[in-house]
Amino acid sequence: MLVVDLLLALAALATAGQCLLLPGLFRAVANLMAFGLVMALIWVRLEAPDVALAEAAIGAGITGALLLTALGQLPASQRDIQPARDGLPRRIIPITILVLLITGMLWAAILGLPKPGLVEEVATLLPESGAEHAVTALLLNLRGIDTLLEITVMLCAVATIWSLQQAIPPPTLSHYYPGLPTLARWLHPLFLLMFSYFLWQGTHAPGGAFPAGALLGAGGVLLLLTGSIAWMYQRAYNLLLRWLLAAGLLLFLITALAGLLMTGTLYGLPPRLAGYFIIAIEVATALSITLMLMTFYLFGRPGAQQ
């Protein structure tokens, strides 16, 4: 298996190097997407299937499509940047030395890291947490504050984007490929089924709110870019969109208050109710993540007057 690892490491290095060093923005973005896929394989090799699922959906798919959509908004003069200014720099020798120096120092530091490990602590707490899969239990119960803050960060990102400019309408793909919206709508039930599958599986195996949200987000982006859902752009549905975006965060706060009321401590849920709250939070979080990933593609605030 060391050969496979070596090949994966070389592929990751090659795609990352091409992404960073070669001229041409489109080529760089394509290499970044390939890099994301290679990283997903590396996560599988390192026995982190949850991370692999999220990386394959978000790192390779959503980030790459986001970058390509943004590049598509730029004129042609901006897309191809000049190789002399931005390709391989002239001061190649000092930079190589610098890279090697940093690498050596980092490698030494990494190998000398102590490995604390919280395996046993998590295993003892797992029965009380309300979920059987350790990563889901950690995300939603044992270290739920991390997830809360992370949802907040995403909501702040959406707020920042909305404060910048009006939403940019999607490219009119359906103009020269008329059946595309139909195809996207036709595929959407499959995305919904996979979403439910990941949510259902997340309680006892790799899966859960993050991969599910990423997957449904990818399906939603497909709908959005083919112009199949007009309602996100319309002013009438703006309020509904805001409430849906905030649903995950709101449910987290309600859970915190419920814990405070029932046991006197924040998030202090009685263990027999924890499972139900986890399911509710998981669904709401996944839906919020889906919608936030979709609103990233608007690059601005929807619902302006025409």
Place this chain on the structure above:
Amino acid sequence: MRELLGAGFILLGIPFFIASTVGLLRFPDVYTRLHALTKVDNVGLGLICLGLAVQASSIAVALKIVLIWGLILLASSTGATLIASSALRHGPPPLRSDSDDSHAGR
């Protein structure tokens, strides 16, 4: 027996991938490369999926692998058309040996 059959299908699929990669490297422009990617890759992937489905432990797993193949087929053929039409709008026109139907694409 099933193991052997599956391995045979997978071995049969690998040459198609090699051929499509060679085509990707050798063909002259975007459109001909898309030919190599859509047709040859799909058949290679189909053979590999068939091999895995034969080896699968239950019918549901085999059907799941076939479903994956169908979705990739759909994605790659739709993607090929989208790439081709986008290349037609922004990039160079297709190479042609003689022009009997010169304004077909534009």
Place this chain on the structure above:
Amino acid sequence: MWRYCSLLAQLVMHLDTFRVSRWLKRWRPPPWPALLLRVAVYSGLWWVITEGSGSGWLGLVLALLIALCAPLNVATWPQQLRWRRLPLFIGFMLKNSLFGALIVAQLALSRRCSANTHTRTYRFRLLKGHPQQLLMANLVNLTPGTLTLRLGCDTLSIHILHYQPQIEAQLMMLESHIAALYGLDHEPWEYEY
């Protein structure tokens, strides 16, 4: 009491600013055969996705929910599909795509690698609706030596890898197969060039 009622009325009005009523007005229950077919297909897909280990009632409930929500998403299910002809059609496409792959592979591995490429416009003769034309455009990518460049209004511009005279006949055969799949071949149509 009256105050609570007015509060409730305000709440309902506030809810209506979400345009829930507009959503609900668009919703029509799908006809029974279509609903049953969809529930069967979706729960079958659930069974396949969970590799047979998922709980069955959850799959049924999910399939019912998704099938009931689908009309909001504009009915796009190909209703007039002739299911009996599907296996024959799949066999035809498998043969076609295997043949196409062999031709391209042979060209890629040949010594000179010289392709006689063409572009050509194909006019639909039988297929009228967008979904059928889309299916044709996708399947053209799998037939030997052809690639869809653009799907226009009733035309298809096609890139041909290695031009041979029988390609036109091949495309017409593909179109007639798709038309048979949709049950369109018995309708009267005018032959035009």
Place this chain on the structure above:
Amino acid sequence: MRLIFADTALTSETLFALLAALLMALSLVSVFTTRHLIRRLLALNILSSAVFLLMVLTARTTDGIDPVPHALVLTGIVVSVSTTAVVLALYLRRYRMKPPC
């Protein structure tokens, strides 16, 4: 230094540690040397991937897989995509305000 590298056999963990270090070095240098904003964004993405790789490597302890870094990496991936989206929206805004960049 010699003490650290002395008993290092080439296993997949040391290999991926080397990969993480190389990626970090490459993307760090690239963040500071390239001028184009989107290039810097790509470099930041690769840098975050390298950090995630390092965190997942530390999760592999002798008594099993530690789920805590996995959970942190999952949230990290989502945060990094939101950062990318904000930077891209800012970039488009800047371009639309003043066309020649």
